[in-house]
Amino acid sequence: MDNTTPTTTTNVENSTPIKKKSGGKLCELCNVARPVLKRPKTGQMICKECFYTVFEDEIHHTIVSNNLFKRGDRVAIGASGGKDSTVLAEVMTLLNKKYDYGLDLFLLSIDEGITGYRDDSLETVKRNQQQYQIPLKILSYKELYNWTMDEIVKEIGLKGNCTFCGVFRRQALDRGAVILKANKIVTGHNADDIAETVLMNLLRGDIPRLQRCVNIVTGSEGALPRSKPFKYTYQKEIVMYAYFKKLDYFSTECIYAPNAYRGHARDFLKDLEAIRPSVIIDIIHSAENFHFREENKMPVQRNCIQCGYICSNDVCMACDLLKNLNSGLAKVKLSINLKRKDKDNNNNNNSNNNNTTLSNQLVIEQK
Amino acid sequence: MKVTVELSGGLELLFDKKKTHTLEFADKDEIPLRDLILYMRDNLLKERAELFVVDNTVRPGILVLINDADWELYDGIEYIVKNGDTIIFISTLHGG
Incomplete structure (x- = not known):
């Protein structure tokens, strides 16, 4: 190993x-x-x-x-109410006490505005807040972007809606963490999720993402560092842990998410796992040892000229998507400005355009 | 014989949103787990059978517990279900 x-x-x-x-x-x-x-x-x-x-x-x-935390860190736990983040909240709370990490923990939930899905799962998060006695912040797409996912789907239909949701959620977590004055974010992505993502990036030939999708910490270049304490933890064990400990979690598939490509990768991986359970950790191990040629360097990060969010183009994905949604309507002002770098510092990066397509941008964080 | 089956992790949605089912087989005192699963598919399941059974076993990604222990400790699909057993099916395939 x-x-x-x-x-x-x-x-x-x-x-x-x-x-x-x-x-x-x-x-x-x-x-x-x-x-x-x-x-x-x-x-x-x-x-x-x-x-x-x-x-x-x-x-x-x-x-x-992996030195994920330092004493005194304020850590926002991305909490959806699902199995992974519920177990993450439990284990982070427990380890913080047991090993005296000295962390301030927060639950951070994003309300995408999906009736019958997120509203129910947020009730689970509220119960978690009571149980673990850690503060909870719920931030909605409506307040950040002035659109709920229900409204977006009504507008654009069921094609590409996951793109909006993925881009918006990623930013929303960062913005919520800033509101909580957190300096780090943890998410419940587990070994199975990461192995799936490796497969998907490999199959798509998306070399930049293949390169970074096994990193245990991402985003440290400018946005808040995000880490995955469950990087080596099997989904099976997370679910078993939740079952034996009778943890309260919510399990309903998002009503708008067919996510067919990931579904195929998942089924393929589960078929392989049935034959050879170590396949999940083996894929991660393989990806950690890939060597990439120099010319495949990742795009240089800079800040969105509209909202200040970290991105690799002049305008971030969320602003770009919002522009399409709002075409003709007043521009939505994002309520929180992330640390804005001096624009002049980034002028020399402007030639570094990346032409990755929208759907490709999303593989890392969705599941 | 009497068997209790429980469904969770989203699987219950395929079974009329009912999490616990009690099954009685008056003419039997044991039943292979495979037969029980096919019986559930044919008699209890209400929709999308392919999300529960694939190739005559549970779909990969569904955890099975026999009397609160991992079925992999008990021959998996080859286990012979006995009177009073509780079989639990938990889907891991939903988002976290």
Whole structure:
């Protein structure tokens, strides 16, 4: 397995999965309790208590070995009410206490304005706020962009709507974090999500994104740094953790999201995983070790001349999309200005236009 | 025999939004899990069967627990369901 970023604190990576029935068998870690789970990463059969321990310790290890946080950081947890972010809120709260990280944690939810989907899941986030006793900020597309997704879909239909949502959400998280005076954002993207994204970028030949999609921290070039503490955590274990701990999460697919391409990548990955469970971590490991030629350097980042958001063109994607939506209408002023760099500093970058298409821009953060 | 099946993670939406179902098979005292799953597809499921069963087993990405433990500890689809068992199906395929 991976030498530079170990994914587990237990020393079992090289053991071959054991294929025996568990009838009467005991947990391979404590040799006391009944196993409840076969770990996809290692094939180990472990009991509930040992599972909690290794699950949490591995995430702690990922956090520490990648220096994701410093004492005193104000960390906004992107919270959708779904399984990943609910488990993330639980584990971040727990590790912050257990290992005394010294972090101020916040829940940050984006309300896209999707009736019957986001309004329900936000109720889950509100219950999480009570449970974990950490402040919650809900920021809506309506207040940021003056459009709800319901209105956008009414306007443009079901083609390209996910593009709007993806671009808007990414920015909205940054803007919400600024409101919370947070200096970092964490999201619940897990190993399965990242492996899917690697496959999609590979299949599309999107070299810049293929290059950065396995980074555990992104955005540190100018926007707030965003990290993925679940980068090496299997979806199966996240769902099992939520199930055994009886965590309260919301699971309904977005009513507007066919996202067919990712769906195919996901099905393909799940088929492979059924045959060879390590495939997910193996894909991530492969992508971490790709070497790219110099000319494939990422586009230079600068600030949107309209709203100040970090981007790689004169105008950011959100402003561009909004212009189309509002064509003829008054320009929507974004309420928060991110740290605006001196425009002159960026003039020398203006020749560096990237012509990536809209849909390609989105692969990294959606799931 | 009596078996309890539970559906969550969004799977319940295919089953009339009902999370817990109790099944009785008066003429049997055990049933292969595969047969139980096909029975559920043919008798309980209301829509989009392909989101539950693929190639005569549960669709990859759906976790199965047998009496609160990972089915991979119990031969998976080859498990023989017994009277009083609880079988839980959790979809992991929904957004997080």
